[in-house]
Amino acid sequence: MTNKMRKLPLLGVALALTVLATAAIKAQLAPSHLPDPLYTKSATFEDGDWKWADSKKGTVKGTVSFSTRRPQQPIVVYLVKLGTDEKAGEQGLYDVPDMIEVSQQGGKFEPSFAVLVRKQKVKFLNDEEKEISHNVYFLGDIEADLGIFDQGESREHDFEEAGEVSVHCSIHKRMDAKFYVAPNPAFAVLEADASSFEIKDVPAGKYKLHTWQKQKRFKDFETTVEVTDAGTTDVTVEMAR
Numbered sequence: 001m002t003n004k005m006r007k008l009p010l011l012g013v014a015l016a017l018t019v020l021a022t023a024a025i026k027a028q029l030a031p032s033h034l035p036d037p038l039y040t041k042s043a044t045f046e047d048g049d050w051k052w053a054d055s056k057k058g059t060v061k062g063t064v065s066f067s068t069r070r071p072q073q074p075i076v077v078y079l080v081k082l083g084t085d086e087k088a089g090e091q092g093l094y095d096v097p098d099m100i101e102v103s104q105q106g107g108k109f110e111p112s113f114a115v116l117v118r119k120q121k122v123k124f125l126n127d128e129e130k131e132i133s134h135n136v137y138f139l140g141d142i143e144a145d146l147g148i149f150d151q152g153e154s155r156e157h158d159f160e161e162a163g164e165v166s167v168h169c170s171i172h173k174r175m176d177a178k179f180y181v182a183p184n185p186a187f188a189v190l191e192a193d194a195s196s197f198e199i200k201d202v203p204a205g206k207y208k209l210h211t212w213q214k215q216k217r218f219k220d221f222e223t224t225v226e227v228t229d230a231g232t233t234d235v236t237v238e239m240a241r
């Protein structure tokens with residue numbers, strides 16, 4: 001057998017692999033109506049019947065350390081009220097913050113990032129100056145399509161579940177926004193350069209403290225904290241990879 005002949009089967013295998021790889025790339029690039037979901041971790045919480053307004057309250061104060069340089073992106077620290085079984089319990093009844101309005105002028109969601117509280121409403125305005133239609137749909141476990149609406153129209157949505165929401169427009173692929181829906185009002189947003197936080201007016205009790213990162217670089221941190229009447233609980237949040 002000549003050298004050339006021995007190489008032939010190898011050439012065939014290489015060719016077959018190339019064809020397979022090309023097919024795989026094509027499948028990935030195939031135009032799909034929706035982008036791939038970026039996140040799926042939303043959660044429903046029981047409200048129960050106790051009221052935040054009637055509770056004895058304390059403060060949770062913390063510092064955040066990073067094992068390496070953090071992205072210049074916000075981090076949310078939020079608390080989940082625990083029940084007697086140490087699992088997420090009833091989150092209580094609180095005053096839901098006012099509805100926020102999101103502009104779509106110029107083919108951009110503005111604000112393009114917001115932290116909401118469960119049950120808070122968002123109004124999407126098609127406030128274009130020209131006759132441009134927009135759509136709004138969400139990806140993640142919080143999934144909804146608010147339809148296509150014309151200049152001057154708007155759509156509202158109640159966020160009943162907690163978690164990350166990726167907001168998109170089916171007409172303009174570059175339009176996107178990101179929301180985080182906190183389970184209750186006990187949360188803090190750390191801007192890109194912040195490394196400490198304070199959460200005031202937290203009803204006394206046991207909580208699980210969690211983090212959420214707009215741009216995930218670290219493992220999310222969690223720890224149990226106890227909030228006491230008029231007390232301050234200090235926490236150290238360690239963000240490591």
Ligand SMILES: [Cu+2]
Nearest residue numbers: 134135169172
């Ligand atoms: Cu649009």
